[in-house]
Amino acid sequence: MSPDNVYSKAREVLQGICQVCPICDGRRCPTGVPGMGGIGTGEAFRRNIEALKGWKVNLRVLHDKKEQDTCLKFLGCTLPFPILAAPVTGTKVNFRGRMKETDLARAMVQGAKLAGTLAMTGDAPDPEVFQAGLAAIRQAGGWGIPVIKPRSNKEIIALIRQAEEAGAPAVGIDVDAAGFLNMVRAGQLVEPKSVEDIREIVGATSLPVILKGIMTVADAEAAVEGGAAAIVVSNHGGRALDHTPGTAEVLPEIADKVKGKIALLADGGVRTGVDVLKMLALGAEAVLVGRPLFIAACGGGAEGVHQKLLDMAFELQAAMRLTGCGSLQDISFSILKHA
Ligand SMILES: Cc1cc2nc3c(=O)[nH]c(=O)nc-3n(C[C@H](O)[C@H](O)[C@H](O)COP(=O)(O)O)c2cc1C
Numbered sequence: 298m299s300p301d302n303v304y305s306k307a308r309e310v311l312q313g314i315c316q317v318c319p320i321c322d323g324r325r326c327p328t329g330v331p332g333m334g335g336i337g338t339g340e341a342f343r344r345n346i347e348a349l350k351g352w353k354v355n356l357r358v359l360h361d362k363k364e365q366d367t368c369l370k371f372l373g374c375t376l377p378f379p380i381l382a383a384p385v386t387g388t389k390v391n392f393r394g395r396m397k398e399t400d401l402a403r404a405m406v407q408g409a410k411l412a413g414t415l416a417m418t419g420d421a422p423d424p425e426v427f428q429a430g431l432a433a434i435r436q437a438g439g440w441g442i443p444v445i446k447p448r449s450n451k452e453i454i455a456l457i458r459q460a461e462e463a464g465a466p467a468v469g470i471d472v473d474a475a476g477f478l479n480m481v482r483a484g485q486l487v488e489p490k491s492v493e494d495i496r497e498i499v500g501a502t503s504l505p506v507i508l509k510g511i512m513t514v515a516d517a518e519a520a521v522e523g524g525a526a527a528i529v530v531s532n533h534g535g536r537a538l539d540h541t542p543g544t545a546e547v548l549p550e551i552a553d554k555v556k557g558k559i560a561l562l563a564d565g566g567v568r569t570g571v572d573v574l575k576m577l578a579l580g581a582e583a584v585l586v587g588r589p590l591f592i593a594a595c596g597g598g599a600e601g602v603h604q605k606l607l608d609m610a611f612e613l614q615a616a617m618r619l620t621g622c623g624s625l626q627d628i629s630f631s632i633l634k635h636a
Contacts, residue, residue, distance in 0.1 A: 300604075300608075304317055304596060306596035307592045307593075307596030310395050313328075314332055314333055321588045322343065322346040322568075323335055323339050323343040324343065330536050336538065336539050337539030339535065342535025344535065344542060344543040346568075348546045348565075349545045349567070350636070352579070352633050352634070352635060353635070353636050354574065354634070355631075355633070355634055357619065357632075365618050365622070366623065366624045366625070367613060367614060371560065372505045372526055376415065377413040378413075378606075379583035380584055380585075380610060381409065381414055382406075382606070383534075383585035383586055385590070386398065386418070387421045398425055401429075402418050404601070404602055406434055406441045407436075407602075408599040409441070409606065410440050411599060415442055416602075417441070417444050418433060418441055419443075419471070420471075421480075430443050431460065434464075434465055435463045438464065439463055442466065442467050442468065442507065443459075445468065446471060446474050447470055447474055448486060454501045457498070457502045461502065465504065467504055467526065468505075469507035471509045471533065472489075472490055472508050472510045473510025475489045475490075476538070494523075495508070495519070495524065496524055505560075508525045508527070508528050514551055517559070520555075521555055527562060530561070530563040530564075531544060531564045531585070534588065535565070544565035545566070548576065549630070556580055562583050564587060567586050567589075569609065569612050570611065570613035570614070578628050578633050590602050590605055
């Protein structure tokens with residue numbers, strides 16, 4: 298299926314919800330939350346794009362790095378490239394039921410698996426959402442990471458047991474969903490987590506725990522103190538709180554303080570392999586991609602997701618070659634120039 302066909306199919310399915318723009322940058326979204334855009338004014342979503350745009354890459358072609366190795370070891374898994382699928386859920390609310398939750402979860406998890414990488418799945422007020430993700434992970438032989446809302450510790454630990462049984466290599470909590478209106482309205486508790494809370498969760502499982510939605514040094518340090526295995530520097534694609542900085546703005550100061558103490562991922566506005574390279578140069582070990590892979594799933598199912606991931610991985614390799622990087626370890630801040 299060509300990218301054009303994937304895009305036109307996705308445009309049909311998402312009519313009135315998402316324009317499926319050639320560059321998904323939050324400027325023309327017909328919907329926010331619920332929907333595909335950012336919360337409130339949409340500023341935090343657009344800021345992710347602007348923050349990445351603010352960094353330019355230095356072209357280097359006179360060097361001896363003739364081969365590019367993009368392999369990554371992440372929490373005990375070997376991935377062919379440092380790109381994972383982000384959790385994107387809530388088909389009934391966000392996509393007006395035009396896609397089944399189970400179909401979306403399967404397309405993301407299977408598409409990522411076909412490409413050799415991992416997908417994360419999500420959670421929402423409707424228990425069907427978490428279960429759809431878990432079912433897709435089970436079907437993929439445990440190859441996927443379920444991300445749980447910051448519910449009560451008791452509920453989180455009960456869901457972690459299900460993730461363990463499904464064979465998942467790690468489990469996540471999107472801690473930035475602590476103020477989500479859809480959860481509150483459905484009478485479901487979500488709350489900020491203290492270091493003690495994190496310690497209790499980490500101590501209750503042998504799985505590595507990933508905290509998604511970290512935007513400050515203080516929270517990153519709290520994650521380290523609580524014993525989390527990884528953090529995702531993320532503002533939920535601009536869907537948690539309006540007017541946050543872009544993730545590429547805060548990533549360097551966070552990496553400066555916690556890199557080496559905890560695995561570091563980032564997401565928000567990653568659209569191309571060059572964006573992946575920029576996030577890695579700013580301190581991330583790997584990135585998550587949300588909307589572009591959702592659109593690929595919508596227009597092309599698992600095969601669409603697979604192809605989009607391979608395209609981004611190829612772009613990353615080309616960008617590494619043209620900035621003098623032979624491996625992920627060669628990627629450093631020095632390849633960037635601030636515009
Ligand atoms: C429609 C939609 C639904 C999402 N659902 C979840 C979710 O259930 N859990 C979660 O942790 N993040 C969720 N996210 C956030 C993504 O995982 C990710 O952080 C964000 O989309 C990254 O930004 P990008 O879309 O610009 O790549 C969702 C994002 C969108 C657009």
